Amino acid sequence: MKLKKNWKPIIDRFQAKLSAWKSKTLSFGGRLTLIQSVLGNLPTYFLSLYVAPEGVIQTLERMRNRFLWGASKEKKKIHWFSWDTVVAPKKAGGLGVGVWNNIAGIRKDLLSKEISVHSVLSKISTANGATWRSELSPNGIYSVCALRHRWDYRPPNADGNFTWIKEVPLKVNCFIWRARRGRIPVALELSKRGVILESLTCPMCNEQDEGADHVLVECRYAKQVFEGISRWCKVNTADCQTIKEVEDSVSQLGLGHNRSITLLAVYFGAFWSIWKSRNARVFNKNRIPPDKVIDMIKSATYIWVKNRGKFGRFTWATWSQCPLDF
Incomplete structure (x- = not known):
């Protein structure tokens, strides 16, 4: 089993699994779950019996990497984060995917760490x-x-710790995790990666270049949404200028753990809904009024917290008045 060709059945089986699960049919959170659970465990039996050549490990990791970002051998996609960041534990600022290691080269791997x-x-x-x-x-x-x-172990992340909220869908958590670091497909980030665009201006306000913090927090459209959310939640985040500042401010505003998580879930829902509204504007030329976006946030977060949370029973009437009153 020292030759890479001896591992071809494993690689082919792995590729067949990837083909069966078309990445374009899954959200980012769905692809993340798949490579963590199913694809991550697929070759475990063989790796426990035989020492895999380094080339085999690299091939399997490349396949997982391409699948996570929706790419393939035939079609390239932007890889918004390095693979080392993706496999890092969540406490270290990564996604906690995990990685296979070449046991034959353990001394070299240990020294690299x-x-x-x-x-x-x-x-x-x-x-x-x-x-x-x-x-x-x-x-x-x-x-x-x-x-x-x-x-x-990873050195402390300069971006700070990210709060993963189980009351919020994984795809929304992943989106906020990426947005905090500016790794979402906004105009400025796409242009940095060689994508040619007609304009870098924010499609929601047509006033400034479109960056992650701008379109989700600083944009006039986003501010209108957050003003409505702040009145609903009876809090104030008007001074926040970045996604991280909003998250940090909201975490401190909640009175008690349960309320902090509930408030964060609402603001995560706000970021997600603003982004969906932005996409509707860019791809469908449809401008959703801020008032309607606020209604979308209220209904979506009510369903999330009601079905995923363990904070007790509450009704829509209570939630619609203020999410911190139940």
Whole structure:
């Protein structure tokens, strides 16, 4: 099994799974779930029996990478984040996809993570004879869990921690995670990646270039939406100029954990609805009035929190008055 050609049945099986699940029929969150659960576990049995050549690991990772971003061998798509960011744990600012490792080259891989083999497991002579000790655990006992935690460690993200909310659909969480870093297909970001556009101006206000923070927060259209949401929630985010500032402000405004999560869910829904309205304007030439967008946010977030949350029972009448009153 040292030759890549011996792994062809595994690679073909992997490719067949990818073909069966057309990436264009799934949202970003759906593709993320698929490569984490189904595709991530597909070759596990074979990898537990045989040492995979480095070329095989790279081929499988490229296939997962292309599928996540909706690309294929025939059709290229923009990869908005490096694969290293995608596989990083969520606590480190990634998506927590995980990665397969070439066990044959573990020493080289450990060094690339600044982990010495000696710290993982070393032989120590004692009065009672030789014993093994790991510096990764406080008790000196080696565990796969301790090594995994050390392997997954990433320096603190300059963008700050992102709050993943289970009351909000995964595709919406992923969108906000990308938008905070400006990695959504707005005009400025597309132009940076070589996409030729007729104009970089925001299609919602026609006043400034379209960036992620502008179209979702600073744009006159977005501000009208947030004014209505702020009156509904009885909070104020008028001074916020970026997506991160809105998230941080809302997290501090909620009184108690449940209310903070509820308020964040509402504002995540606002970002998502504004983006959908922007897409309707760009692709269908349809301008949705801000009042209608506010109604969309109220109904969508009511369904999300009602069916996904565990904050107790509440009615539409209570929710429509203020989402923090139930």
